[in-house]
Amino acid sequence: MGSAKTEAFTQEENEVAKYAKALGHPARIAIIQYLIKKQSCICGDIVNELPLSQATVSQHLKELKTSGIIKGEIEGVKTCYCIDPEVWKKVQGKFNSIFDAFKPINCC
Amino acid sequence: MGSAKTEAFTQEENEVAKYAKALGHPARIAIIQYLIKKQSCICGDIVNELPLSQATVSQHLKELKTSGIIKGEIEGVKTCYCIDPEVWKKVQGKFNSIFDAFKPINCC
DNA sequence: GATATCTATCGTATTTTAGCGATATTTACA
């Protein structure tokens, strides 16, 4: 049983975890940061930026796309990738509401 | 070759990914939220809160502890868990600097 | 139409994660 018991948790818990998981790999962090840095849609060259094979990069892109964080549009031979602003804002909101909920206390 | 090529990425990328991965499971999100809600160190009863076996919960706690996000101190028979404020602030900072770096642009 | 280019997908090997029962281990208390 190496699969998570998704049905046992709330929709919110599952959703936050989904986004966190999507960001839980250095290659995907690198992709996100590259997309941010470029300030535009990226057609192609993500593969050249990463120390991974084309197949592996494509797979990571797919995972980010599945989570909703990025979108990919086919433009001729190339595919144009960018962060989905709506989803990004949503993710940011969810994470921050968790971050901000924590008030340090005096114990251990 | 089923292991991540950690050495091929920057320390920063790896660290952010590490924290994201730690949060990338609904059970661990649930644990974090419970720790936040209780506003104190939790000795025990996390197991009763989650729809998972004691062994599995213990494993999730260990993962959160390994990432540094929570600390656990033994107090008698029980173990006292809480979020590490320092690390929490650090994680929050890292995530927010990524979140904030993104400026929506007009493209696809 | 042939060919080069870009990207996705398939197949496969390996590793890691998730889950749990069973079993230590540790401490409190009778």
Place this chain on the structure above:
DNA sequence: TGTAAATATCGCTAAAATACGATAGATATC
């Protein structure tokens, strides 16, 4: 000292994640 309670760890299984070569599909360009 013996026993109960709380956790951690061991051992195992099943599934998912990571990585990559090979291949397929689509589209420019010659």
